Amino acid sequence: MNTIFESLQQFFQYTGFASMTYKHAIMIFIGIVFIYLAIKKDWEPLLLIPIGFGMIIGNIPFVPGLNIGIYEEGSVMNILYQGVQTGWYPPLIFLGIGAMTDFSALISQPRLMLIGAAAQIGIFGAYIIALHMGFTPAEAGAIGIIGGADGPTAIFLSSKLAPHQMGAIAVSAYSYMALVPVIQRPIMLMLTTKKERLIRMAAPRQVSQKEKIIFPIVGFILTAMIVPSGMPLLGMLFFGNLLKESGVTKRLAETARGPLIDVVTILIGITVGCSTQADEFLTGDSVKIFLLGLLSFVIATMCGVLFVKFMNLFCKEGRKINPLIGNAGVSAVPDAARVSQNVGREFDKNNHLLMHAMAPNVAGVIGSAVAAGILLSFLG
């Protein structure tokens, strides 16, 4: 009888209940909230469900040495985590994004590309504030990139500059991407007048197939020449787009935008979620990172909208840009563009801004990859 009791007691020491702390409970609760928001509110379900469940996996306490934890070398989760750690998942995601994105709106209205550049100021605004909050330049750079509203870029850069904060940065980036409609709408309304919100933009011109094929080739050569350190992201983005537009690699394009991006999204989501172990994640720094991430989103949105207003000072009547597409300069594709469309239609039901907003939105993808490349060349 005594032996049975001792065996049970010994077994209990191996269970998660024995090592459970309030921090683990909080992280598991956050994971469940993510899953709830994804299912009930439909907020980025493709990301929040894998991340949310990954959080639960990563915060089940266990006795070290069983070779099951994400940070234990050689464990299954650790092997899957290598794609995040060494930064080869994000370029594969970019390949898929390139293969599913239609750049026609951008090609037909290249001037809207500048909005995508203006919105990247959010990254550097957060960088300055992070420096003043006591983070090192490398950490500040990794935190600032949250303002690019681009999960894969945030993971790519933080894996190089601040791997110890990658969990907080990735979760923060994806959370705010899911909250784009909530964060951006009040800023857009605050910075625009009713008259500006009613501006109607001319329909974009038709883009030929030849232009669509030239776009990724020229785009890659020019941007990679300026920022070679952004090559993994830019190369895969434009390569994916060439697969789509060449017209002769349909199978490859379908794989890149279908099964491949799905597999990598599952792996990146679950491992990033899993990496948020309570001991590492629930710290004062994580709270600061969340705060800075929000700030960088706000600054990026403000800069995008204000830059459109600035551009309008030089535009002739009939060529003016509706400032409601300024928010789309961040690279949350196509969520930010959808926000422009929805807010625009609140004031004029027949004013469809989606196609126009897609131009700065995809420019934002290029801009954030360029910004990540610059930060990497300075700090990496």
Next chain:
Amino acid sequence: MNPFNLLQVSESVIVKSAEMAEKDPHGAIITLVSVSVVFVALIVLYFAYTLIGKFSSGEIKFRKPEKKKAKEAKGAPDGEIAAAIALALDQEMNGEVYAAISMALHQYLNDTVHDNESYIITIKRKHQI
């Protein structure tokens, strides 16, 4: 083994970060340079695509060399030669023949001889009994 070994920052990041903290403690320089580079990259793309768009929509055209001059360079017969042939034929044959040859030459020199084929081959299946 420290389970968080995998989370360590590389040596070069530590060195560069320390250098940057010393040179640019407030982040103003890196911000100014980085924002400028992002703008330059996208402005370069803006000019490139504006130019490509203008070529594509026909606003800007490359001047093609005139066909007539190209043919001259190759030593092809020009209008004067055709007229001379027609005159010689006029002396040798009746009017209808030289008119037909002149017309053929005229069409050949103006590249209007060839019609455009549709390149669609239609095959009618033969009904078998």
